[in-house]
Amino acid sequence: MRELFDPVAKGLAGVLIDLGLDDVEPKSIVGGATDRSHGDIAIPFHKFAGVLRRPPAEIAEEVAGKLSPYLDKIAYVSSKSGFVNVTATPKWLSSRLVEFCDHPSFGVKADSLRKVVVDYSSPNIAKEMHVGHLRSTVIGDSLVRILEAKGNKVIRENHIGDWGTPFGMLIERLEDLDSSGIDPDEAMSDLGQFYRDARAQFDGDENFRARARARVVSLQTGDEPTLRRWGQLVDISMSHFQEVYVLLNVLLTEDDVMGESKYDHLLPDVVERLQKKGLLESNDGASVIYPGDWLNRDGDPLPLIIKKRDGGYNYATSDLACIIDRVERLQAEDLVYVVGAEQKQHFEMVFASARKSGLIDSRHTTSHVPFGLVLGPGGGKLKSRSGGVVKLLDLLNEAIDRASASVKDRNPDITQEELGRLSRSIGIGAVKYSDLKSDRTKDYVFDWEKMLSFEGETGPYLQYAHARISSILRNDKFQQSKSGLTSFSLAHESEMRLAREILKYPESVDQAAEDLAPHRICKQLHRLSQAFAAFYENCPVLVEDDNTRNERLALCRIAGGILNHGLNLLGIDAPDRM
Numbered sequence: 411m412r413e414l415f416d417p418v419a420k421g422l423a424g425v426l427i428d429l430g431l432d433d434v435e436p437k438s439i440v441g442g443a444t445d446r447s448h449g450d451i452a453i454p455f456h457k458f459a460g461v462l463r464r465p466p467a468e469i470a471e472e473v474a475g476k477l478s479p480y481l482d483k484i485a486y487v488s489s490k491s492g493f494v495n496v497t498a499t500p501k502w503l504s505s506r507l508v509e510f511c512d513h514p515s516f517g518v519k520a521d522s523l524r525k526v527v528v529d530y531s532s533p534n535i536a537k538e539m540h541v542g543h544l545r546s547t548v549i550g551d552s553l554v555r556i557l558e559a560k561g562n563k564v565i566r567e568n569h570i571g572d573w574g575t576p577f578g579m580l581i582e583r584l585e586d587l588d589s590s591g592i593d594p595d596e597a598m599s600d601l602g603q604f605y606r607d608a609r610a611q612f613d614g615d616e617n618f619r620a621r622a623r624a625r626v627v628s629l630q631t632g633d634e635p636t637l638r639r640w641g642q643l644v645d646i647s648m649s650h651f652q653e654v655y656v657l658l659n660v661l662l663t664e665d666d667v668m669g670e671s672k673y674d675h676l677l678p679d680v681v682e683r684l685q686k687k688g689l690l691e692s693n694d695g696a697s698v699i700y701p702g703d704w705l706n707r708d709g710d711p712l713p714l715i716i717k718k719r720d721g722g723y724n725y726a727t728s729d730l731a732c733i734i735d736r737v738e739r740l741q742a743e744d745l746v747y748v749v750g751a752e753q754k755q756h757f758e759m760v761f762a763s764a765r766k767s768g769l770i771d772s773r774h775t776t777s778h779v780p781f782g783l784v785l786g787p788g789g790g791k792l793k794s795r796s797g798g799v800v801k802l803l804d805l806l807n808e809a810i811d812r813a814s815a816s817v818k819d820r821n822p823d824i825t826q827e828e829l830g831r832l833s834r835s836i837g838i839g840a841v842k843y844s845d846l847k848s849d850r851t852k853d854y855v856f857d858w859e860k861m862l863s864f865e866g867e868t869g870p871y872l873q874y875a876h877a878r879i880s881s882i883l884r885n886d887k888f889q890q891s892k893s894g895l896t897s898f899s900l901a902h903e904s905e906m907r908l909a910r911e912i913l914k915y916p917e918s919v920d921q922a923a924e925d926l927a928p929h930r931i932c933k934q935l936h937r938l939s940q941a942f943a944a945f946y947e948n949c950p951v952l953v954e955d956d957n958t959r960n961e962r963l964a965l966c967r968i969a970g971g972i973l974n975h976g977l978n979l980l981g982i983d984a985p986d987r988m
């Protein structure tokens with residue numbers, strides 16, 4: 411509908427000058443109406459009452475009268491309670507819909523040509539992937555798809571935690587288990603347990619601790635047998651993560667892995683560059699940078715530690731090295747990090763340090779894309795049935811099992827193969843949608859019943875709307891007019907509502923890309939599905955009358971196409987039958 415904003419703003423320019431509001435930028439006051447009954451656009455005049463010394467209702471009435479002739483044939487103009495309301499005419503809606511009939515991406519324009527790195531998923535080697543990593547994976551994957559649809563060149567990076575001091579104890583633990591005859595795959599079959607056992611041994615056994623420390627040195631100096639063991643830890647863990655990625659059907663592949671170890675060689679370079687800029691200070695034996703106004707608990711300036719007293723480097727150093735690599739080797743312009751909200755300060759300080767030291771400049775943008783927690787039904791942290799941490803693989807398999815039960819209920823005659831495919835699409839789609847549908851910065855409650863319901867704001871509800879449209883199109887025995895419709899009459903109120911929700915789709919994608927917020931698309935697809943349900947109830951599609959049938963079929967085709975396109979941007983399957 412934003413196409414309506416331009417002519418309205420243009421018309422408004424002259425009217426505002428007439429009124430004596432020369433310095434008001436018309437675009438700044440034109441916005442979408444929040445209530446459907448107020449038309450498509452609402453322009454408030456309350457804040458000008460003071461300067462003009464006139465009641466808002468009177469100003470709005472005058473503006474409406476003067477604006478109306480400008481928008482002849484495009485929109486109706488009225489005023490109420492100090493607002494000017496603009497409502498598109500069926501003729502205008504029709505001409506826009508005609509464009510949508512043949513547009514392969516339903517008005518979504520690939521007009522943003524940036525080079526973007528999206529850092530997402532990023533679990534830690536030899537540790538269980540947790541629900542925070544699930545959120546990062548699902549949100550990050552959707553952002554990659556959205557940014558690509560907008561025309562950007564997107565590079566996916568899975569910044570796994572595969573380097574640092576814990577690897578000393580992990581390697582020693584694996585070494586011990588292997589020499590007592592336990593196969594490494596077996597030893598690491600439960601990553602959470604493996605990590606906890608290694609930690610316990612490290613805390614309780616002095617001899618083990620000494621070996622672990624020596625191992626860190628061997629790792630850092632490139633000792634071959636140590637590197638081999640380390641490689642084993644990485645490979646076995648990655649195969650666990652890969653199982654989750656395959657079930658989730660995300661774009662991430664092994665080629666996208668860029669773990670912390672890959673930046674190890676750049677760490678001395680980070681120190682050198684900061685030093686050259688005169689930004690490195692010594693603090694209690696450590697080398698630090700003060701990137702800005704951050705304070706510690708005592709109110710003293712908070713530094714970012716670049717090199718520890720013992721000569722080791724930090725998570726932050728690795729992230730600065732990572733920025734050098736992304737900007738200089740990959741030539742990235744926008745750096746996006748999909749990581750939990752608890753790392754907010756880390757990223758703020760890293761970004762500020764990178765700017766201060768000139769690693770990035772005005773050509774680059776940095777975005778930390780934080781997200782909230784996943785809560786259990788009682789509102790506390792999500793836990794497994796036995797009270798421990800939730801294993802992602804178990805969680806996803808449960809989603810599929812639950813979906814399978816409901817698919818079988820609905821289609822008793824379904825083949826085993828189709829059942830498998832559909833349960834997966836629906837179960838995984840439900841988990842993803844429930845994660846994506848709200849503002850990502852909010853916590854959300856993981857609720858099986860709700861997310862798998864075919865009613866309400868759920869994945870299955872959208873998938874079902876799409877499948878129903880596919881079924882109508884399959885049952886069109888006339889099979890005509892794939893496109894070529896030159897106008898829509900939109901005679902019924904429900905057709906008009908559906909048309910409006912169709913036309914709002916591309917701006918929801920633009921908003922999602924701009925705010926890095928997939929829920930904008932979720933909301934629009936949900937409104938579209940609701941409008942479709944009302945249309946389907948009130949407007950029979952496969953009727954005898956050619957004109958009516960063709961027009962309604964075309965509306966179905968566009969609505970179904972948008973659901974397919976939008977679900978794909980969310981990383982959710984859109985099956986043709988359900």
Ligand code: ARG
Pocket residue numbers: 529532533534569570571729732747749
């Ligand atoms: N491995 C980290 C964790 O699990 C996330 C890494 C995020 N990416 C980054 N460039 N720091 O918390």
